[in-house]
Amino acid sequence: MSEYTITVIKNENxxxxxxxxxxxxxxxxxxxxxxxxxxxEKGWHNARIIxxxxxxxxxxxxxxxxxxxxxxxxxxxxxxxxxxxxxxPNKNMERLNRSNDRICIPPxxxxxxxxxxxxxxxxxxxxxPAAEGTSLYIRPFIIATEPxxxxxxxxxxxxxxILSPVGAYYESGINPVKIAVENNYVRAVKGGTGxxxxxxxxxxxxxxxxxxxxxxxxxxxxxxxxEKKYIEEVGxxxxxxxxxxxxxxxxxxxxxxxGVTRNSVIxxxxxxxxxxxxxxxxxxxxxxxxxxxxxxxxxxxxxxxVISPIGELAWGEKKIYINNGETGELSHKLYxxxxxxxxxxxxxxxxxxxxxxx
Ligand SMILES: *Cc1c(COP(=O)(O)O)cnc(C)c1O
Numbered sequence: 001m002s003e004y005t006i007t008v009i010k011n012e013n014x015x016x017x018x019x020x021x022x023x024x025x026x027x028x029x030x031x032x033x034x035x036x037x038x039x040x041e042k043g044w045h046n047a048r049i050i051x052x053x054x055x056x057x058x059x060x061x062x063x064x065x066x067x068x069x070x071x072x073x074x075x076x077x078x079x080x081x082x083x084x085x086x087x088x089p090n091k092n093m094e095r096l097n098r099s100n101d102r103i104c105i106p107p108x109x110x111x112x113x114x115x116x117x118x119x120x121x122x123x124x125x126x127x128x129p130a131a132e133g134t135s136l137y138i139r140p141f142i143i144a145t146e147p148x149x150x151x152x153x154x155x156x157x158x159x160x161x162i163l164s165p166v167g168a169y170y171e172s173g174i175n176p177v178k179i180a181v182e183n184n185y186v187r188a189v190k191g192g193t194g195x196x197x198x199x200x201x202x203x204x205x206x207x208x209x210x211x212x213x214x215x216x217x218x219x220x221x222x223x224x225x226x227e228k229k230y231i232e233e234v235g236x237x238x239x240x241x242x243x244x245x246x247x248x249x250x251x252x253x254x255x256x257x258x259g260v261t262r263n264s265v266i267x268x269x270x271x272x273x274x275x276x277x278x279x280x281x282x283x284x285x286x287x288x289x290x291x292x293x294x295x296x297x298x299x300x301x302x303x304x305x306v307i308s309p310i311g312e313l314a315w316g317e318k319k320i321y322i323n324n325g326e327t328g329e330l331s332h333k334l335y336x337x338x339x340x341x342x343x344x345x346x347x348x349x350x351x352x353x354x355x356x357x358x
Contacts, residue, residue, distance in 0.1 A: 004115050011051035020131035023167030030124040034116050034161035049120055058147035062154040067200045068144035070099035073303050076121045076136040078128045079344035084356040087342050089114050091260040099196040104153035105142055118356045124163055133168025169305045174327050174335055176311025180217035182208050189225030194255030229282045237300030238262035242330055244294040251278040261301040265334055283315055290320045297328030307335040
């Protein structure tokens with residue numbers, strides 16, 4: 001089924017590339033993009049790599065009205081030996097198809113998509129920055145393109161992949177962030193779309209983010225949508241707590257996004273024989289652990305930030321200070337190991353690395 005045929009049209013007018021120290025997150029885009037169409041008769045077809053360009057859509061295209069869309073996020077890394085590698089791209093493509101299923105988008109061919117991503121990354125490989133901590137962010141996404149205002153799944157789609165060189169998330173090593181626990185708005189509820197990587201989850205999160213940003217907090221920590229007691233995740237990261245020598249992360253419950261980084265953290269902890277459990281955990285339990293001096297570390301995990309230590313949690317009037325606002329030993333070790341594997345500096349005992357060049 002997945003014979004790999006793809007048309008390539010080279011960009012004859014490549015852009016000038018930003019300097020490594022100008023890179024932010026998702027601000028610059030490379031010279032090419034991948035695009036593939038879907039219709040009922042042909043399924044997914046007409047895969048092509050073309051010059052980066054605007055997408056022309058009918059104003060009635062269903063994506064604009066009902067948000068039928070999914071996305072992914074992964075990175076390509078340049079190693080010291082100038083090799084280019086991806087981190088667990090199969091996990092992202094599996095998740096893309098789980099998101100597709102939830103939003104009634106037809107499944108993609110995962111193997112074909114990984115080949116296309118590698119091909120695109122290779123064509124734009126000059127865009128992959130080499131400076132410490134930089135990488136090429138890969139954004140695959142699917143949009144509903146049928147011009148129709150009825151509420152049902154679109155009959156046509158486009159699968160697109162764009163690339164963006166990104167800077168080091170932390171300018172001076174890893175710095176703990178201040179997080180506000182959200183007691184008013186909710187991100188998702190069980191049965192909703194929380195476990196799908198879809199635009200609507202982000203649109204609904206903006207308000208809470210805007211409110212806490214004014215008070216100096218970097219992100220919100222979401223609680224469960226029913227009782228607002230149990231911890232779900234932080235912004236676009238999954239969350240971990242180290243309490244009395246044990247690592248705890250909220251168990252997947254239908255409203256939490258299953259992060260590739262989350263899964264990798266759990267695997268690394270198991271590999272090191274550090275106790276790790278996935279279970280329901282309440283904010284009250286975190287507060288009690290803090291008061292009894294047992295809350296040792298807290299951190300978020302995600303592709304963009306890798307490991308993001310939490311230095312302070314504001315829970316209504318209560319403030320929780322973690323590890324004196326400093327990066328904990330375990331957070332540091334996880335960050336170093338994960339980035340070490342991604343950049344080819346340390347051995348990958350897990351088989352997570354997929355090389356682009358071959
Ligand atoms: C993408 C995402 C994450 C992190 O997933 P990774 O695969 O680790 O990058 C966590 N939470 C939300 C809501 C996300 O969209």
